[in-house]
Amino acid sequence: MERYLLPLDGIEAEHRCLVGGKAFHLGELRQAGVQVPAGFCITTAAYSLFLQETGIDLEAALSSLDRESMDLQIAPLGEEMVKHPLPHRLYRAIEEAYRGLGEKRPVAVRSSATSEDLPEASFAGQYETHLNVLGLEELTEKIKTCWASLWNALAYLHRHHISPLEVAMGVVVQEQIPAEVSGVLFTLNPSTGLEEEMLIEAHWGLGEAVVSGKVTPDRFVMDAWNEGMRSQEISEKRMMVVPAHPSGVKEVEVPEEKRTRASLTEEQLLSLMRLGREVQEIYGYPQDIEWALYGGGFYILQTRPLTSYTFTPEIGQWTSANCREVMPGFITPLSFSINGQYEWAKAFDELFQRLKLMREKRKVEWLRLFFGRAYWNVGEVKRLNSIIPGFKERDFDESIGVEPTYEGDGLVTPTTPITVIRALPVLFALQDLYKSFWQEAKEYKEAFAREEARYSEIDLATLSDVELAEKVKDTLEFHHRTNRIALLVTFLAMQAQDEFTPMVERLNARNPDAEPISMARLLTGLTDVATGRPLLELWQVSQEALKDE
Incomplete structure (x- = not known):
């Protein structure tokens, strides 16, 4: 029925x-x-x-x-x-x-x-x-x-x-609901893209005037993480919409004493902010919420996914490419602290200092969380890499899986005598790393096998609290050393891919009847790593598909 x-x-x-x-x-x-x-x-x-x-x-x-x-x-x-x-x-x-x-x-x-x-x-x-x-x-x-x-x-x-x-x-x-105050709550500030900010728009009377754009509402930027107000803009509220008699709505003048008064108190703002956080937690993503205040309580009239927001330029450009494979889903504070703020940051700093791309001492935020997930500072990486002649932003973005948001090639560094001379220290340093770091990685791989065997022999249950604390510290240092090698190899492989790709494409085009060269195998040799095998297998499937064309 x-x-x-x-x-x-x-x-x-x-x-x-x-x-x-x-x-x-x-x-x-x-x-x-x-x-x-x-x-x-x-x-x-x-x-x-x-x-x-x-x-x-x-x-x-x-x-x-x-x-x-x-x-x-x-x-x-x-x-x-x-x-x-x-x-x-x-x-x-x-x-x-x-x-x-x-x-x-x-x-x-x-x-x-x-x-x-x-x-x-x-x-x-x-x-x-x-x-x-x-x-x-x-x-x-x-x-x-x-x-x-x-x-x-x-x-x-x-x-x-x-x-x-x-x-x-x-x-x-x-x-x-005969609202005394009503408006819209964005659980993510759509003007800045900052997830720690909520934006509240509020006005006297029914919400129709706000959502239709007939009035300029009060605007409050709230700090959702520290539960406070960051800023407020109190508008001059001359008109409001109220219920008409016996039905419908009408526009009336706002009483003189309420025109320049904030439509919500700080206590009400905090209460509404917490309600917004509760609604967002139900859905798991930012919400655009219409609300009404009546009789001392807030009512939710509607909620929808927040589909449009922009990041303030000061944030820069960030991506989860390569992060989401090794740190999928939400990141715990411990994982972010160890892997992100410490290991990724140190590896980025070391790489760019050894390549002489970071010549001045300054603190760079290399990794941060957006919506509980890890993103890395691709904008800063591109800025530093742009000193290299022949750099094309589009090629770089495509190599790491970032969808370009611009026309043409984006940021391009031409190959001229001046750019080549300026980049010579970087190019020499990069060649030195290509020649030497593989040996450092090979030696560490052998040392890692010996260290791992030693760890497997330890019975943690027999350790005292002091010994266990020392072992945890020792294990973290072991993790840091291992991740340093892994991350630097990855970064160098990404740089090498930009340089090798045109040559490999020409070689494959010159020998169409031969088995094509696998870029992944050529650059990394990581065909025995579990996370690398699916990529190699997908590449092999693509080659089979091309044969059927």
């Missing part, structure tokens, strides 16, 4: 396509104990029933549209939909659910499409929302306008390569 209505408290994981993105998230939050206004959802099955019983042929209507002037043609289609009455059984089901909320209680009516609030595309502002709706007749009309708003989003759907025939519309009906 089709389910035309579902209470928010009754929405389960299998109902996502039945209720749409907005309703599904609200149901999740209510069941997680977050304060969300009570309500119910008219499901996508009800939307399909409405189309079926009114004879509206969506596919035929779509086929008649000219995609070049779609925005001009869709309005009459939506208007036609609103003229039809609801099927009787659906009308009665809505009447009963509305009575359960309180017939004389105003409600908020919000669209909840199955294409809405996707991580890769936000549909904020594309669908209808109606506030302070009162009475069954007004409610049913607003439900139909929410359905019709799906037509208004056709052009947007087309731009995102989403077929309108694959999208259906649910509608959320909730108790109207």
Whole structure:
């Protein structure tokens, strides 16, 4: 049996396509104990029933549209939909659910499409929302306008390569919260990309004025990690949106004494920030949250993935390439401290100092965490490498698996007498490392085998606390020495790849009938390492595939 209505408290994981993105998230939050206004959802099955019983042929209507002037043609289609009455059984089901909320209680009516609030595309502002709706007749009309708003989003759907025939519309009906203050909370500051910052926008009255851009809200940048405020911008708030009588909303002047006053106290800001952190932890990624303050408590009206943010230029350019293979997932503080802040940093410093690329003594942040995962400072590495004649940023990015975000070759260092002379100390130092470091690595590999055998003979259970502490310290030093060799070999192999790739490609092209030279085997010889074997095997598969062309 089709389910035309579902209470928010009754929405389960299998109902996502039945209720749409907005309703599904609200149901999740209510069941997680977050304060969300009570309500119910008219499901996508009800939307399909409405189309079926009114004879509206969506596919035929779509086929008649000219995609070049779609925005001009869709309005009459939506208007036609609103003229039809609801099927009787659906009308009665809505009447009963509305009575359960309180017939004389105003409600908020919000669209909840199955294409809405996707991580890769936000549909904020594309669908209808109606506030302070009162009475069954007004409610049913607003439900139909929410359905019709799906037509208004056709052009947007087309731009995102989403077929309108694959999208259906649910509608959320909730108790109207007569907000004293409302606004938006970004659990990651979209202006800086800093995950330790949350951005709160707040204004007197209902949130429609904020989300529609009609007013300039107060803006508070919060330090989510240290629970404090970093900055605030208090706007002059002249207009606010409030519930009208008996229904709808209206714009009114903000009382003089409240216009330049902060709309939230510091205590309220901290409470809202903690609520945002709770919501983000439920989903595991940054959220764009609409909220309302009423009666001393905060209500969550909507949450969606934060899909658009920019990093402040001061952060620089960072990548997880090569990091995510050896440090996948979230990094524990201990792992980050040992592997990142100590070993990676020391290896980078040593490499660039031995190559005479870092001639001045300065502290560089080589590794940092973004969203709990390790990233390395690729911007600084490229800046240092750019002294080498022939350096091309695009070639460098492609060699490490970074998607270029620029046109052309990016940063390029031409090969001229001046650039060659300037780079001679670096080139000589690099040649020396190519000639000598393999021997250092070979000797350490032999020493490692002897050290590992010695460790395997130790019975840790027989050690005293003092001996165990010394052994831990000794083991960490062993780890540091080993990782130093591994990281320096990796860095040199990456540099060698840039130099060898053109030559290998020419050799393979010159001998098309011979077995192609494997770059991975040539540069590293690490075919007996477990993490290297899949790459070699993938390369072999690619060669077999090329034979079939």
